[in-house]
Amino acid sequence: MSSAYHRKKQPERVRSQLLEVAARLSLEQGIAALTLDAVSQAAGVSKGGLLHHFPNKLALLDGLFDELVARFDRAIEEAMAADKVEKGRFTRAYLTVCFALDQGAEGQGWQALTIALIAEPHLKARWRAWVARRAAEFATTDSSPDCLLARFAADGVWLADLIRSHELDASTRAAMLEKLKALSLA
Amino acid sequence: MSSAYHRKKQPERVRSQLLEVAARLSLEQGIAALTLDAVSQAAGVSKGGLLHHFPNKLALLDGLFDELVARFDRAIEEAMAADKVEKGRFTRAYLTVCFALDQGAEGQGWQALTIALIAEPHLKARWRAWVARRAAEFATTDSSPDCLLARFAADGVWLADLIRSHELDASTRAAMLEKLKALSLA
Incomplete structure (x- = not known):
């Protein structure tokens, strides 16, 4: 070089x-x-x-947030690329990425930060913008109440993993993921 | 006096x-x-x-956390007292309280703090203890995978309300609550 x-x-x-x-x-x-x-x-x-x-500190927090969102976006795009069914595809990718958080990926430590970051007032607004943009982008395939409910449940699991609030065994976890993926096709 | x-x-x-x-x-x-x-x-x-x-600052954060948990516990107890069906009662109360967060209760401002507080390492451990204690307390009535899934979805809605990440209209919200309450009885 x-x-x-x-x-x-x-x-x-x-x-x-x-x-x-x-x-x-x-x-x-x-x-x-x-x-x-x-x-x-x-x-x-x-x-x-x-x-x-x-x-300043806010710029540092912005930098952490940008990096986290970029990693999250890449993971969602990868999961979507591997899914041939159009209906609910974004929701299934979202589920896959949120549920994978406990798998010890190198990004896990980073992701645990998300919760602290989105609590910061100005980063809340940036996250809200992400949600709105994605909701609009996938409105034709992922806007059913069942898709929304599945994504909220994924957020709950993601939150539980981040703060390690629940001990979920692998089979309960897998059953929950399957049930939510089925909702995305309902 | x-x-x-x-x-x-x-x-x-x-x-x-x-x-x-x-x-x-x-x-x-x-x-x-x-x-x-x-x-x-x-x-x-x-x-x-x-x-x-x-x-010190940690003591102040502990004080905020204690107050929030006390308010949350009182709200759950009230909701449980109004529900005659034993199966899934804790889950329905949990759903009711989490979904009520956007109703402009006096506690709302306070609750928005929860997300920042549970991101603090030592408060995460305290929240984990709350979850474990409640899970044990209601193991016979509220430990089905469907109850768990319903509570995760409630956490997702609660998170969305706290960070105002989604614009949910009242009818979508009501339909989601009913669907999740039905899961608690499944």
């Missing part, structure tokens, strides 16, 4: 590293306790270097 | 007032931005007076 390549990529790598560290600290200590100083120290990046990417 | 009564009650009143202010500030600015100084100033209570009730 040329050094020009390195020069171009380096800032992106620092940015990713800062987000990884911010995610880890948020998970360990809660988002309320997260400070730019702590991220800068734990990442071994100067405060100036951090401020170049994230001028 | 005697002055002895006043002396006894005054600290409780200050505590409630501090919690109200902390809840309002958390909703306005997010829990991450909440500081003891801001609560003390907004409540017109000295920093010493605040520290007497809440020695």
